[in-house]
Amino acid sequence: MADPLTNLNAANPPVADHPTLHGGDLHTASRHYGLAPEEWLDLSTGISPFAYPFATPEASAWQRLPYPDPRLIASAAAYYGHPEMLATAGSQPVIQALPRVLPEAAVLVPDVGYREHAQQWQAAGRTCEAYPALDRQAASEWLDAALARNGHRHLVVINPNNPTGLRFDPAQLARWARCLAPGCHLIIDEAFIDPESAGSVLPQHWCDNMIVLRSFGKFFGLAGLRIGFVAAAPALRERLQQALGPWSVNGPAQAIAIQALADHRWQQQARHSLRHAADCMAALLAPLQDTLARPAVHTPLFSSLPMPYADASALQDHCARQGILLRVIRLDDQHGLLRLGRLDPDSRHDLRRLQRALDGFATRSGRVTAPDMPSAVECRLDEPQTAERVGEVWLVGAGPGDPELLTTRARRMMQQADVVLYDSLVSSPILELLPPQVTRHSVGKRKGHHTMSQEAINDTLLQLAREGNRVLRLKGGDPFIFGRGGEEQEWLVSRGIPVQVVPGITAAAGCASYAGIPLTHRDHVHSVRFVTAHLKDETRALPWAELARPGQTLVFYMGLAQLRTICRELVHHGCPSHTPAALIQEGTTPRQRVWRGTLASLPEQADKDGPLPPTLIIVGEVIALSTSRHPGVAPADPHTRS
Numbered sequence: 001m002a003d004p005l006t007n008l009n010a011a012n013p014p015v016a017d018h019p020t021l022h023g024g025d026l027h028t029a030s031r032h033y034g035l036a037p038e039e040w041l042d043l044s045t046g047i048s049p050f051a052y053p054f055a056t057p058e059a060s061a062w063q064r065l066p067y068p069d070p071r072l073i074a075s076a077a078a079y080y081g082h083p084e085m086l087a088t089a090g091s092q093p094v095i096q097a098l099p100r101v102l103p104e105a106a107v108l109v110p111d112v113g114y115r116e117h118a119q120q121w122q123a124a125g126r127t128c129e130a131y132p133a134l135d136r137q138a139a140s141e142w143l144d145a146a147l148a149r150n151g152h153r154h155l156v157v158i159n160p161n162n163p164t165g166l167r168f169d170p171a172q173l174a175r176w177a178r179c180l181a182p183g184c185h186l187i188i189d190e191a192f193i194d195p196e197s198a199g200s201v202l203p204q205h206w207c208d209n210m211i212v213l214r215s216f217g218k219f220f221g222l223a224g225l226r227i228g229f230v231a232a233a234p235a236l237r238e239r240l241q242q243a244l245g246p247w248s249v250n251g252p253a254q255a256i257a258i259q260a261l262a263d264h265r266w267q268q269q270a271r272h273s274l275r276h277a278a279d280c281m282a283a284l285l286a287p288l289q290d291t292l293a294r295p296a297v298h299t300p301l302f303s304s305l306p307m308p309y310a311d312a313s314a315l316q317d318h319c320a321r322q323g324i325l326l327r328v329i330r331l332d333d334q335h336g337l338l339r340l341g342r343l344d345p346d347s348r349h350d351l352r353r354l355q356r357a358l359d360g361f362a363t364r365s366g367r368v369t370a371p372d373m374p375s376a377v378e379c380r381l382d383e384p385q386t387a388e389r390v391g392e393v394w395l396v397g398a399g400p401g402d403p404e405l406l407t408t409r410a411r412r413m414m415q416q417a418d419v420v421l422y423d424s425l426v427s428s429p430i431l432e433l434l435p436p437q438v439t440r441h442s443v444g445k446r447k448g449h450h451t452m453s454q455e456a457i458n459d460t461l462l463q464l465a466r467e468g469n470r471v472l473r474l475k476g477g478d479p480f481i482f483g484r485g486g487e488e489q490e491w492l493v494s495r496g497i498p499v500q501v502v503p504g505i506t507a508a509a510g511c512a513s514y515a516g517i518p519l520t521h522r523d524h525v526h527s528v529r530f531v532t533a534h535l536k537d538e539t540r541a542l543p544w545a546e547l548a549r550p551g552q553t554l555v556f557y558m559g560l561a562q563l564r565t566i567c568r569e570l571v572h573h574g575c576p577s578h579t580p581a582a583l584i585q586e587g588t589t590p591r592q593r594v595w596r597g598t599l600a601s602l603p604e605q606a607d608k609d610g611p612l613p614p615t616l617i618i619v620g621e622v623i624a625l626s627t628s629r630h631p632g633v634a635p636a637d638p639h640t641r642s
Contacts, residue, residue, distance in 0.1 A: 023327055023341075024223075035323050041350055042341070044325040046162060046192055046301040049344040050273050051221030052266060057255035066251040075261040076229050080214060081203035085229040086237050087249045087257075091191060091213045092116065094230050097243040098211070099124030101236065103183045106153040108146060110139075110166075112331060113158045114189065121156075129153075133161050134294075134306075136436060140172065147179040155180065158189040159199070160437075163329050163339045165297030165304050170205040171442045177207040185236075187211045191228075194219030195274045195300035196419060198464050199439040204452065208233045218301060219270065220260050225253040272391075272468035274300035275418060277342040284355055285340070287362065293335070297437040302341050309336035318361045324354060391418070391469040393461050393492050395479040397504015401427040402514075402588040405505050413502060417472035419464055421457065423483075425476025425614055427589060454484060458491045465497045476614075478506040482532045482557045506530070508555040511587025511616050515594045517626040519553050524621045527552045533559030533566060533617075548573035553620035560615040563606055567599040570619065575599060580623035585615040596623060 023044040026037040068087055076085040088094050099121050107126050109118045110133035121128050131146065132138045143155070155176060160167040177186040190212055193200050202212060212231040217223030227249050230240060260266070282298045288305060289296060297304045305312070312328045315338060319326050327339040343350050394413050399405040414420075414434055422431065424444025434440065441460070443452040452460070464471045479485030479501060489499050508530055512519050519528045531542065533556050547554055548570050559566055560583070571577050577600040585593040595605050599619065 026325065029320065029325050033320055033323075039323050041324045041343075041353060043343070043354075044327045044339075045223070045341050046339075047218050047223045047341065048195075048221040048270065048274060048301060049277065049342050049347075050270050052256070052260045052263070052270075054222075054256040054259050057252045061251035061255040064251060066247045066249060066254060068249070069254045069258065071258050072249075072254045072261075075258050079261040080200075080229060080231065082206065082212075082231045084234065084237065085214075085231055086240060087254070088228050088230055088240075088244060089226045089248045089250075090217065090228045091189065091215055093244055093248065094213055094228070094240065095189075096120050097240055098187065099126060101239040101243050102154060102185055105181075105184050108143070108153055108155045110156065110158055110161060112164050112329065112337075113161050114191075117156050117158070117187075117189070133158075133166055134164050136166055136168070137432075139166065140168070143176060147176060151179050152181040152184060154185050154187065156187045156189070158191075160192050160299055162192055163302070163304050163327070163337050165299050165302075165437050167199060167437070167439055169440045169442050170199060170201040173201050173210075174205040174207055177210055180209055185209050185211050187213070189213045191215035191218055192299060192301050195271050196439045196469070197467075198419060198441060198460055202231060204456065206231070211236065216257055216260075222256065222260075225256060226250075227253045227257050268467055271300070273344075274342065275468060277345050278303070280345045280351065281340060281342060284351070284358065287358070295436070299437055300342075302339055305338040305340075307336060307338055309334060312336040312338040315361050318364070319354075319357045322353075322357050322360075324357050391465045391467065391471060392498035392500065393465050393471045393473055393488075394500045394502065395473045395475065395485045395489060396502040397478040397483070397506075398422075398426045398430050398474050398476055399505040400477055400507045400510035400588045401425075401430075401586065402510070403427070403429045403433060405510055405588060406430065406433075407502060407504065409502050410504065413472055413500075414474070416470060418469040420472045420474055421460065422474040423476050426474050427476075430474075454487070458488060461488060461492060462495055462497060465492065475504070476507070477510075478504045481506045481508075481530060507557065507587060507614070507616055508618075511584040511592075512555070512618060514588045514592060515582065515584050515626060517582065517618060518622050519555070519618075521622050521625060524625070525551055525553050528555065529553070530555050530557065531559075532557045533562045542569070544569045544573040548575045553618065553622050556617035556619070558613075559617045560606075560611060560613055563617060564603040566617065566619075567603055571599050575619075579619060580621060582618045582623045582626075583611050583615050584618065585611045587616060596626070 024042060024047070026040050026042060029040065030037050072087055073085065076087065077083050095116050107121045107128050108131055109121065109128050111130035112133045118128050131142045157168060157173060159173065173186065173188060180186060186207070186209060188201060188210060190200055191214070193214070201210060210231070214229045216227045216229065217225055230237070232240060278298050278300050281303050282296070285296060285303060285305065291311065292305055292307050294306045309330055313336070316326045316328045329337040329339060331337065343354065345351065394417065396410050396413055398410065411433065417438055419439040419441070420434060421441045421443045424442070443457050461471055461473060473479070473488065475483040475485060477483060480503070485501065489501065492499050508519065529547065529552055531547065531554060556566060567581065570579070577598065579599045581597055581599050581602045583595040583602065583606060593611065595602065595609065595611065597605050
């Protein structure tokens with residue numbers, strides 16, 4: 001649920017402005033439009049249309065006082081990946097209780113989002129400051145600056161944001177949590193995260209000053225049960241329990257939740273079904289795209305269309321008169337968001353009913369022409385729905401950094417992915433090409449700091465694919481050249497996960513070209529060797545005698561920390577000390593720096609100037625043939641050494 005319904009009927013009193021009216025209020029809509037509740041097609045909520053098919057709880061669940069069932073706590077801990085979750089009657093009571101149990105401090109809240117958060121803090125007398133929640137970059141920059149100035153505040157993040165669909169990487173949320181002063185908390189509302197649970201901060205990115213709210217009813221399609229869960233530090237969890245009082249979750253709700261949280265097969269199928277439903281809705285709404293201020297956002301549980309407020313209100317009213325309830329969120333007098341929930345793709349009657357309403361609005365407004373159902377949606381309606389269906393993983397090379405070096409296929413897959421796991425070597429301009437609604441996970445490794453172990457990355461890829469996702473594993477350079485792509489492919493294929501591989505321009509080729517260094521030249525070298533200076537087994541020595549042979553170019557990846565050793569060993573095994581050598585830092589990007597020297601001089605140059613990773617080492621006579629910069633990078637580099 002998000003903001004109150006907005007402007008249900010411009011010709012009638014605006015019931016939309018009622019401060020406590022939420023999505024799904026069919027009784028108010030029925031009174032306003034004169035339709036019985038059962039006549040409505042309700043798309044005003046983000047509740048899954050695929051309700052969990054629970055078995056009727058035993059009589060004792062109805063007859064006994066509903067003390068917390070230990071089986072429920074154990075099931076929640078396993079499902080959410082966090083011990084000792086607190087069961088609550090949904091998120092709403094927790095949102096109301098937090099201002100009473102948290103220390104005094106100002107609060108940062110999203111300027112667009114479930115407004116109960118801000119309303120409860122303001123009602124408690126807290127100072128609230130709003131940050132932008134329509135654009136990830138603007139929000140990140142605003143919060144980075146605000147927390148750098150003053151970390152003595154609580155921070156509320158809705159992830160993904162309802163209704164904007166804005167998402168933050170869980171690693172970024174953890175960084176913000178660490179920026180907060182002692183006693184201040186990061187409240188993360190993850191009500192819509194379950195279809196893409198790898199986007200949660202639980203369990204990989206948990207910090208003790210986090211409070212994570214998880215909804216049960218939305219993903220499991222059982223909002224009427226009124227059950228949710230909270231992850232918080234033990235002392236705070238106890239204060240919340242006292243504030244909420246005893247018996248907050250009824251017995252039947254506990255019994256049903258125990259069933260649902262443990263039913264992994266159903267959860268996998270539900271995630272696939274929701275993605276299929278999102279694709280169908282996106283196809284139906286595609287003709288509206290040309291009228292939007294920004295691209296539409298399609299999450300598994302809702303679609304959000306930024307459009308002029310007057311247009312959104314008119315479309316909402318048009319659909320409501322035909323018994324279809326949509327949501328409009330008013331941003332200001334000119335701008336709004338139209339939000340629609342999900343339909344079961346197997347309900348062709350409902351899909352056609354919505355399309356007829358959209359067609360009628362398009363015809364009346366003269367703005368767009370909606371496609372026929374067969375061409376836009378029918379192909380998706382006929383997809384098989386099987387519980388065994390899994391997704392796939394795409395191992396995609398992002399190249400050395402310049403987004404213009406991406407392959408066409410890599411760009412296409414970036415637009416089609418459901419979730420992205422990217423390395424630290426993938427440049428920010430390339431990440432900016434991802435659609436705003438895609439879930440992102442930073443899993444990069446730097447020397448001395450691994451965001452996630454390789455084993456954890458493998459497990460995450462497997463989990464996401466088994467949930468039916470199209471998983472993009474985005475790697476710097478080429479995935480099969482020192483990118484561990486071979487290891488990940490072997491792991492996934494052995495477990496039945498389909499894998500596609502998209503090559504990328506490896507750093508050796510891209511960086512050397514942008515530095516004007518030919519890796520081969522028939523008058524000077526007859527081969528080129530790519531070498532990693534970072535071995536899986538650190539006790540294994542490189543074949544120095546082979547590497548020191550003349551007539552070849554050597555390119556060392558991940559070797560900056562071993563530069564002095566590399567130069568010493570090559571000379572010791574027969575390379576002349578005057579052999580040309582070069583360092584290329586952040587090649588193909590505007591921050592590219594190049595140092596040219598010899599095996600004898602380059603270590604001293606590096607000690608003096610301090611190049612930083614990622615830096616490539618090239619050794620060979622071809623360096624003497626290098627020209628000035630590649631025209632794609634600014635010439636006259638003041639950091640080039642010779």
